[in-house]
Amino acid sequence: MENEKQNNQVSQSDNLVEETFSVEGMTCAGCANSVQKSLSKLEGVKSAEVNLAGASATVAYDPDAVTPARMQQAVEGIGFKLEKKESGDIPKPNRSGGCCC
């Protein structure tokens, strides 16, 4: 008799942090989409919202499973730059032409 319990339980963690990063290099909705995808597919990232106009990304994540450094790596891997937003840091419009499309 098989006594296999396939309890695919997601480890319950209410340790969720929401943080806003600034994203450099996005020039169109396609760019924003790529950044959003690369972030949300990371383990530990619950949701990612990329704001093209504001050149920012708001990520809800579990700090036990993923780190901002990891997100930076992922975003840099597709040609953009993710930076922790310092308070008082005004995002400057970026039209450097690092477009993905």
Ligand SMILES: [Cu+2]
């Ligand atoms: Cu683009």
